[in-house]
Amino acid sequence: MSDRQASLDWLADPAVFKVNRLDAHSDHRYYATVEEAEAGAPMKMRHSLNGSWSFHYAANPASRPADFHAEGFSTAGWGDIQVPGHIQLQGWGQPQYVNTMYPWDGLEAIRPPQLPEHNPVGSYVKEFELPADWDGRPTFISFQGVESAFYVWLNGEFVGYAEDSFTPSEFDLTPHIRGGANRLAVAVYQRSTGSWLEDQDFWRFSGIFRDVYLYTTPDIHAVDLEVRADLDDTYRLGTLHASIRLADAAPAGSYALLRLRDPHGAVVAESGQVALDAAGRIAAVLEAGEVQPWSAELPRLYSLLVTIHRPGGELVEAIVQKAGFRRFELKDKLMLVNGKRIVFKGVNRHEFNSRSGRAIGKEDMLRDIRILKQNNLNAVRTSHYPNQTLWYELCDEYGIYVIDEMNLESHGSWQKMGAVEPSWNVPGDLPEWQDIVLDRAASMLERDKNHPSIVIWSCGNESYAGEVILNVSNYFRERDPSRLVHYEGVFHNRAFNDTSDMESRMYAKPADIEAYLNDDPQKPYISCEYMHAMGNSVGGMHKYTELEDKYPLYQGGFIWDYLDQALIRKDRYGKEYLAYGGDFGDRPTDYSFCGNGIVHADGTVSPKMQEVKFLYQNYRLTPSLDSISVRSGSLFAGTGHLELACRLLRDGALVHEAIVPLEVGPGEEAEVPSGLPQGIAEAPGEYVIEASLRLRDDQLWAAAGHEVAFGQSVARVEREAAEPLPAGEIDVVEGDVNIGVFGRGWQALFSKQAHSLVSLRYGGREVIESPPMPLFWRATTDNDKGTALAYTHGAWLAASVARRCTGWELTQEAGTVTVAYRYEFSTAPGAWLTVAYTVRADGSIRVRTEYKGAQGLADLPILALTFKTSADYGQTKWYALGPEENYSDRCHGARLGTFSRAVAELPSRYLVPQESGNRTGVRRLDVLDAQGNGFAVAAVSEPLECNVSPHSAMELENAAHVWELPAVHYTNVTVAAKQLGVGGDDSWGAPVHPEFRIPSDRDYAFEFILEPSRM
Known part of the structure; x- marks a missing residue:
């Protein structure tokens, strides 16, 4: 077909999606020698065309250089583009992200198979030298991925056309190629009939974005190889079926030899000479005997060596194809792998x-x-x-x-x-x-x-x-x-x-x-x-x-x-x-x-x-002080490649660790000794027993020691008597506007006007930059936006920024001073909240928050107190569930322990700033400066949820990108009784499951102690 027959009409014709394109075939590699094949060496019969190409961009077909493929056409003044690569990421046009709608929706009124007028065209030219030893040999070109349709010319002559962005398109260059210098021209169109079939949820790009290479073949060549490594009904015995399609030029009498090696390199089956049949194929069956099946757990690969020979016996081509014996079937309505x-x-x-x-x-x-x-x-x-x-x-x-x-x-x-x-x-x-x-x-x-x-x-x-x-x-x-x-x-x-x-x-x-x-x-x-x-x-x-x-x-x-x-x-x-x-x-x-x-x-x-990682783990570990229950969900792999470690922690500190012998078969359950000494958990405190399965040796995908599964249990040994109040003197100065409370090495100031704790100094260092206030709003997550949370729950956003203090009270008792505030909210009629600060002689403050619910209000996004401290307090140490952020409906994979992290690293790097960095199960949180000075938040009875962030909920709420957030001046500390779960069934309307919501018509109370850090 000549270049004048190459038509732009093909772009909008569903019937034309390939012209002169070669038939699809297997992706096997072939070599001239067995040694190269078995070594998996780079293919000498391939020549890469990746790299820099001359390039011209046109916004539509009318403005393209129509004759650019002609010999003698000058590309002077053109740019250079890298192949593989997208046009839109190299300086031309723009990337576009759309999900379900077509990218031209609302811009052009078209229906399939029509194409929009805006159809960018990339014109590519590559000058290359044919490898010297290829002269006179058949030569082909393979485009591994071009989006979405393209035309190919070589030395001014039309070669072919293809669509389908994500499978190879190959053409025979032999009639057009010449020894020495050659000129390849490719015109890539962003829109084609294929575009109606490629409306995936992704960025819309175009161009030659996968490898391009030339390849040659010997005169007797395996064009296609099909290998099926089957198991018998016992899933033990393997049979390998191989079918080889040779090129049309293969002479009668050509034959193949096949040899199969197991994963350890031992030969398990060989064929004699397998002759070419009348259909141009070589078919062989190898009985492999008892085999090691392939599975994701045990990916055991066999190697099939195929050698192609001339009628006289000369080796022409060698192929090594990896094969895995496995059976995947539907049986009794179940999908089974190897039974x-x-x-x-x-x-x-x-x-x-x-x-x-x-x-x-x-x-x-x-x-x-x-x-x-x-x-x-x-x-x-x-x-x-x-x-x-x-x-x-x-x-x-x-x-x-x-x-x-x-x-x-x-x-x-x-x-x-x-x-x-x-x-x-x-x-x-x-x-x-x-x-x-x-x-x-x-x-x-x-x-x-x-x-x-x-x-x-x-x-x-x-x-x-x-x-x-x-x-x-x-x-x-x-x-x-x-x-x-x-x-x-x-x-x-x-x-x-x-x-x-x-x-x-x-x-x-x-x-x-x-x-x-x-x-x-x-x-x-x-x-x-x-x-x-x-x-x-x-x-x-x-x-x-x-x-x-x-x-x-x-x-x-x-x-x-x-x-x-x-x-x-x-x-x-x-x-x-x-x-x-x-x-x-x-x-x-x-x-x-x-x-x-x-x-x-x-x-x-x-x-x-x-x-x-936790919910997908193949092993369920349930530890106690005496033993560990191990339940294997593996189908084929035992535990021989793993070691079991058992750790005991008291109040977050490691007490003892033991490595426990383990041998559990696939699908089995076992109870194994924990390896912890008797009587080790008698002192008062909270004990965490943790079992961890780790790789015994290095694997392809992880180093020895990598944890593949864990399980925890928690036990408490209670103290015999409650701790007495701290000893010492407390001085109170009640002024007209402020109430000062003082002790040795600390001072607190409460405001009747600001209606909160406005200053807390430990050792002369200020803790409070912005006073604690009730918080009912979190920065909306993507899922919150999908459920229109701001519309349905927006009253709580207003309540968080606009409240009224309806009363305060000062109470003095032996060893304590309490200042309490009551707040009401115009957007949440009937609901109110009190915060009582009880100051003790050591400077610690017991903070009790009580919420009184009301009917007819939306659920609470969060029930918390939040305040700001200096950004100098930029380090944290947690005894909580971690190490990563977690929420009430996403905490199965978190473990109870002690973790440290810089405040700047606590928020997660989501594309849109939103609520992140929360920890549940908080027993204690220390917020520290670079010298280790600071303050702590300690739970009193029930664990808390806490968030420490460089940004407030309101700052996050109003930023669409990270760069829209203000410069950091504060560390924001939020202490919560509860926070709404994050959900995830979908992001366009699925609510958080009921058990992870916070009904606003109920009463809640939570307590914590604010005190100097003991670090």
Whole structure:
């Protein structure tokens, strides 16, 4: 086909999605020698074209250099762009973040397959030298990922056209290439028919964002290799089926030899000469005998060496393909891996880097997979497109179950602002969209079919339902019966229920899931998306994981999502920050809805991971002073790679630690001695018994000593008598406006006018910069905003900033002085609150807060006292649940102990400033300066919730970005009886579960002691 036949009409034609593109094939590597193949050396038959390319950007097709591909066309004055990379992150155009709507919504009135006039075009030119030893050999080019459609020319001649941003597109350059210098030209269009199928919840980019390379092949070449390593019905004996498709030029008499090695390198099976059949394939079966099965727990990989030979026996090509013997099946309505019921402890993962977008590299992937393994996640859904080949190889090697999802999402064509309205849904039942959609499925399957980590094919995401997707599902089943098929969209249209092998829903509440599981379910259930982790979230996750033991057909879920999709940007003063939708002037946009990760955009884990790691752990540890109950939820791995440590702490301080022998098989329970000496916990105090399972040796994904599971229990030994009041003298000076209370080395001042404690000095150092006041409002979280908390509960915001003191009282008794204030609130009629400060001779103040509830008021977001101290008090030490922030509905993964942290490090780095940094179960909190001087907050009877932050709730409430927060001058201390949970079933209306709310019609009281630090 000549260049004049390359047509822009293809961009808007669903029937044209590939021109001259080669058929999809496996992602195996091939070499000239066995030694290179077995060493996994860089492929000499590949030549990378990554790097700097000449580049021109046009905002629309009319302004592009139409003849740029012609020989002799000068690119003088063009810019340079890096490949792989996105156009919009290298100085041209702008990134745009939208979720469900199409990026042109409200700007152009179009319907599929029409395209918007704003269709940026990137024109790329690469001059390259053909490797000298390739001259005269067949040469091909592979584009691993181009968004969203592109045309290719070589030396002025048209080569081909392709769509599908996330699977390889390859072309034969042999007719056009020449020895020495060559000129490659690529025109990349941001919008095409593919754009209607790529409406994923992500940043909208374009360009050549994955690797580009040339490759050559020997004259006898394995174009495609398919390996299936199956287990028999006992899950012990393995049979490997191999099918090799040779290039059309392979002569009769060509043959292959196959040799299979186990994970330790021992040869377990070999073939004789396997001849080429009439269909151009070589098929072989190797009986491996008793094998070591592959699973995420024990990712044991075999190595299949395939050598291709000429009819005379000369070696032409060598391939090493990793294989894992495993069986994934649906049996008695349960999904089984190697005969065992699987529970997916999963997460949805975009390919993303905060600097390079979806153009990620090996280091990004290694970081991600280590984080997954270190935090007990065993599964990933590739939301919502196929990933780079290396990701699947790492999942094979490290052990991760994968739902491999094809590149399909047409969300904006059927759901508008949450309402299901599929009147113009694509692909639906439209036959003109069948081939383009099926091609995406085939491109994924054919490339990825040999990876044992992939256990389920997914037909895409949130594209409603219809015949087109049902046909894709049937294709998957027919082409690959060794895996199951997933699709969630049938929930909206049960006429296409057969599309999915499992019931799969998004953001269903635990009660809704139970209703399904109690109603004679015909399919196992997974939550393909749950626990929407936007901002400060993941509250109530335990309500989902508790279903795993209660209902066998509940087989886990996939958190949305893994990593915040935030991009590095500079503010007007040149300082970098993490930007979200709208920060680039992009409109329309969905703003910060891209920040849903359990990992921050810079690749560091967020505090939410603390809960995820605990609830996903494979071992349940219940310790006591005498013994530790160990319950293994592992399917295949015992505890031989782990050691069990038992620690005893008294009032947060370590008393004793022991390493306990342990040998518990998969799925077994055992009671083992704790290793703690008898009578060690007799002195008065609070005792924490903690059991910890740690890696005995280094693993690929973590060093020896890494904790994989823990459990705690708490016991108290009470003192025989109450402690007496501190001895000493107290002086009181009651003035007209203030009440002064004095003792040795301290002084306090209470104001009748400011209606609070206005000064507290220990050793001459002031503690109070802004007086304690009642607080009923927290800086709204993303989930709070999703439930319109400011609208429904805004009266408590007003009550926090506008109160009236209706009376005060001074009481003197032996050894104490009490000053009490009563507050009322115009926005909360009928409710009132008193704060009584009881000063003792040692300068400690017992603060008792009593809240009187009233009918007809919204629940309380928080019930607290808050005050400011100097920012010089910039260090904290906690005896509380930690070490990371936690809330009433997200504290299972927190442990009771003593932790230290700088005040500046306590708030979490969410994209939008919001409530963060809270700790529950607070027994004691010390707030200190650099010299260790300061004050403490100590619980009296019931543990407290506390937050220490450089910013007040009101400052956080009014900032949309971190850079909008004021400079730090204070340390804000908030002491609470309770705070509303953070929720997380979804972020657009799901309320916090009732048991984690604070009804405002009840009465509450809490107490703490404010005293000098004893540090």
